Amino acid sequence: MELDNQANPAHKIHHVVTCCSWLKFTFLAMLFCVLVSPAAAYDPLDPTGNITIKWDVMSWTPDGYVAAVTMNNFQMYRQIANPGWTLGWSWAKKEVIWTMVGAQTTEQGDCSKFKGNTPHCCKKTPTVVDLLPGVPYNQQFSNCCKGGVMASWGQDPSASVSAFQVSVGQGGTSNKTVKLPKNFTLLGPGPGYTCGPAKVVPSTVFLTPDRRRKTQALMTWNVTCTYSQFLASKNPSCCVSFSSFYNDTVVPCPSCACGCRNKKDCIKGDSKLLKKAGINTPRKDNAPLLQCTHHMCPIRVHWHVKQNYKDYWRVKMAITNFNYRLNYTEWTLVAQHPNLNNITQVFSFDYKPLVAYQSINDTASVLLIVFSIF
Ligand SMILES: *[C@@H]1O[C@H](CO)[C@@H](O)[C@H](O)[C@H]1NC(C)=O
Ligand SMILES: *[C@@H]1O[C@H](CO)[C@@H](O)[C@H](O)[C@H]1NC(C)=O
Ligand SMILES: *[C@@H]1O[C@H](CO)[C@@H](O)[C@H](O)[C@H]1NC(C)=O
Ligand SMILES: *[C@@H]1O[C@H](CO)[C@@H](O)[C@H](O)[C@H]1NC(C)=O
Ligand SMILES: *[C@@H]1O[C@H](CO)[C@@H](O)[C@H](O)[C@H]1NC(C)=O
Ligand SMILES: *[C@@H]1O[C@H](CO)[C@@H](O)[C@H](O)[C@H]1NC(C)=O
Ligand SMILES: *[C@@H]1O[C@H](CO)[C@@H](O)[C@H](O)[C@H]1NC(C)=O
DSSP: OOOEETTOGGGOEEEEEEESSOOOTTGGGGOOOGGGOOSSSOOTTSTTOOEEEEEEEEEEETTEEEEEEEEEEOOSSOOBOTTOOEEEEEOSSSOEEEEEESEEESOOOOOTTOOSSOOSBOOSSOEEEEOOTTOOGGGOOTTOOSTTOBOOTTTOGGGSEEEEEEEEESSOSSTTTOOOOEEEEEESSSSOEEEOOOEEESOOEEEOTTSSOEEEOSEEEEEEEEEOHHHHOSSOSEEEEEEETTEEEEEOOOTTTTOSGGGGGOBOTTOGGGGSTTTTOOOTTOOOOBBOOSSOOSEEEEEEEEEEOSSOEEEEEEEEEOBTTOOOTTOEEEEEETTGGGEEEEOSSEEEEEOOOGGGGGGTOEEEEEEOOO
């Protein structure tokens, strides 16, 4: 399911949240777009969220090794959307990549020193991207070839993995001589992630497909990358507007809620530019192409109080997309409100509570995560 594109208002997406206890009208301040979260790598709504990149050395070769590289998205609500991840690192020595299965480097680099058999990549700092779906079977690797898209852990753990195989040459050929790659970078898509150093961890144990035998990687190292909204963008990427059955006034998103620096590049809803080919193509740097609005946010969440009885209240939320470059498939929305610990019904969508964390405990608020149907 896709978010409502402003260009196509017939497909506005609504869902209704019903909650048990009577709603006090002080909640507006309590509801916020998750992307307005603090400017630190630490996310109080998902304190343990990270992306882990694991290298399992499966065999030593005459001049290096073959490793299975697995990326796990352990973030509860942040997925890696189209156009997917881009992973980079620096080789510690003169390593080259002989072959890669299930992914590819974006550039081969200068392999002129090699006669006959040429490596897949000779760059000191290779940049790796996932293959697109539908590649021939012999170029696939388990959990590969999804165009770099990864679901969030809270959404679908089985789809939150991405993996490829790399054969490294001119590297160490034993666990004593191998040098771990350095300076990992991850775009997911666009900036926001910071990766720590690779650390040797206990070797991964694998079960054979018939589950009757265990095998073990010859050596394993992990890299952990964490997300910071501040690194991704100094501005939030959504805003909240508000209305209710008891008052005709709609409280709109604040002006320039997501910053107005891009205002000169925004597109009017009726512009002829929208017919231009490629205008809807997402970019690797994740830069949006916004419809002109007073708030200049890619996403607006509207919170409308429909009913408010002694026993329960009911809210309709409408989410509107103003970014022509993204369809936001498989999106998630996180809402925080003191009463959401006793949701009785959510229509049209899946939801899941996020645990209430220490830092926000004092407000007694509980979080809700809302998923699209897919
Ligand atoms: C290494 O990463 C894997 C996932 O990629 C994770 O399951 C494992 O716990 C990590 N090991 C350590 C020691 O962090
Ligand atoms: C990694 O990054 C640091 C700091 O940017 C730099 O000093 C170092 O040379 C880099 N290492 C490699 C192997 O590129
Ligand atoms: C390296 O391999 C040897 C055996 O091949 C093993 O005893 C040793 O613990 C390994 N060291 C590391 C750091 O994995
Ligand atoms: C409706 O809301 C507006 C804005 O919050 C407020 O100024 C106005 O007094 C409200 N009207 C009624 C009838 O409550
Ligand atoms: C978004 O959806 C529209 C209509 O379904 C499609 O034409 C467009 O190519 C899609 N854009 C992206 C970036 O997927
Ligand atoms: C949740 O609501 C039900 C009634 O719908 C009520 O019986 C229960 O006590 C409430 N629980 C909390 C924790 O408020
Ligand atoms: C947070 O709330 C829980 C349950 O209400 C409580 O057990 C815990 O002690 C609280 N933690 C802090 C740091 O206040």
